[in-house]
Amino acid sequence: MALEHFSTYFDRDLATHRLVQDLKADRDARELLHRDEAAVLDAYDLLPAERAGIEQRDFRALYLLGVHPYSLAQLARLLYGTVEGAGASEASSALVESLLRDEPAPS
Amino acid sequence: MATIATAVASAHAPGVTGWFEKASPAAQQSVGDAFTALGDQIADARLDALLIIANDHIENYPPHDYPDFAVGVGARHSGPDEWFKPWLNVADYEMPGAPDIARTLFEQLAGDSLRVVSAETMKFDDNISVPVTMTGFATQKIPLIPIMQNCTVPPVPDHRASYAFGQRLGRVIREELPPGLRIGLYGSGGLSHEPGGPRYLSIDEEFDRWFLSLLADGDHEQVLRQATHERMEAAGAGGTAELLSWLVVMGAIGEHPCDVLCYEAVPDWRCGVGAVRWTL
Numbered sequence: 001m002a003l004e005h006f007s008t009y010f011d012r013d014l015a016t017h018r019l020v021q022d023l024k025a026d027r028d029a030r031e032l033l034h035r036d037e038a039a040v041l042d043a044y045d046l047l048p049a050e051r052a053g054i055e056q057r058d059f060r061a062l063y064l065l066g067v068h069p070y071s072l073a074q075l076a077r078l079l080y081g082t083v084e085g086a087g088a089s090e091a092s093s094a095l096v097e098s099l100l101r102d103e104p105a106p107s
Numbered sequence: 108m109a110t111i112a113t114a115v116a117s118a119h120a121p122g123v124t125g126w127f128e129k130a131s132p133a134a135q136q137s138v139g140d141a142f143t144a145l146g147d148q149i150a151d152a153r154l155d156a157l158l159i160i161a162n163d164h165i166e167n168y169p170p171h172d173y174p175d176f177a178v179g180v181g182a183r184h185s186g187p188d189e190w191f192k193p194w195l196n197v198a199d200y201e202m203p204g205a206p207d208i209a210r211t212l213f214e215q216l217a218g219d220s221l222r223v224v225s226a227e228t229m230k231f232d233d234n235i236s237v238p239v240t241m242t243g244f245a246t247q248k249i250p251l252i253p254i255m256q257n258c259t260v261p262p263v264p265d266h267r268a269s270y271a272f273g274q275r276l277g278r279v280i281r282e283e284l285p286p287g288l289r290i291g292l293y294g295s296g297g298l299s300h301e302p303g304g305p306r307y308l309s310i311d312e313e314f315d316r317w318f319l320s321l322l323a324d325g326d327h328e329q330v331l332r333q334a335t336h337e338r339m340e341a342a343g344a345g346g347t348a349e350l351l352s353w354l355v356v357m358g359a360i361g362e363h364p365c366d367v368l369c370y371e372a373v374p375d376w377r378c379g380v381g382a383v384r385w386t387l
Contacts, residue, residue, distance in 0.1 A: 068303075095303065
């Protein structure tokens with residue numbers, strides 16, 4: 001199934017958006033995310049599918065649930081790390097690989 | 108009446124500061140020279156304030172409560188926001204604001220169909236950090252007024268709404284600010300990119316070159332007919348529409364010739380990078 005434009009799925013009320021904004025602003029929470037991810041996620045009212053998407057790094061599922069792509073890109077960097085001086089970093093590659101997982105091969 | 112003394116626009120792709128050297132030497136030269144030219148133009152314009160209009164990137168406001176425009180009315184502005192530092196690789200900067208001018212702009216622009224808010228402090232990522240660093244503006248001590256724009260959270264004020272906001276901004280600058288003030292405008296964002304989407308690693312070079320040539324022709328009605336919000340989204344969802352900030356500048360100045368200073372499609376930058384200046 002080809003992904004539609006993100007606005008088809010966008011759900012502004014998903015707690016993932018707040019999670020990402022909070023993590024960007026809080027170094028301690030970012031460190032905790034890497035030590036004890038569940039403890040960070042427990043503090044948010046995530047839908048079960050939303051939480052599973054984060055835990056499984058299933059960005060495609062999160063996109064289909066309605067997480068905004070900007071927040072997805074930042075979530076990927078929060079989970080995989082920001083690599084200094086990197087272009088196509090591990091975070092962006094993992095994100096795109098997940099998003100295109102079930103796409104038909106280009107003709 | 109105050110004057111719009113300079114008007115420019117450029118991309119703010121994080122790769123331009125964060126991983127500049129991934130581009131070919133020729134592309135680095137071309138983009139570096141263009142930002143230097145913008146910096147010289149800003150310095151030569153003897154500005155009382157520079158307005159940078161840029162996508163907020165869901166940085167200062169949550170998506171469930173998102174304004175269309177936010178005017179930075181603080182006395183100081185600093186950046187980049189801490190989390191973005193290793194990504195952007197720019198020196199910390201602190202710049203004076205222009206609270207009196209900014210408050211007049213806010214008061215005159217608020218209250219129509221768009222939701223316009225103000226903020227004393229704002230966090231900046233690549234949207235402000237890349238242009239102020241690459242142009243050298245960060246160290247020029249010219250007052251900055253950041254105007255954050257919603258280019259990406261549906262419903263986005265489209266091409267005509269952005270241009271109309273620019274027309275109102277231009278009127279307020281000319282009619283409501285104290286006489287003699289010299290104001291600069293900088294549209295920050297674009298060109299084609301799709302941050303966080305399935306085409307995250309792609310650039311639509313054909314769209315970018317077409318858009319820049321359309322601007323160079325200088326016919327704003329043609330720009331508004333053809334370079335629609337929908338067309339921008341087709342060239343990279345959620346990111347290319349940062350060109351709406353360029354349309355704000357165009358609305359404010361009206362029809363003037365435009366020089367394209369550079370364009371490079373560097374795959375590792377994941378964003379078409381161009382810069383223009385209008386002859387006023």
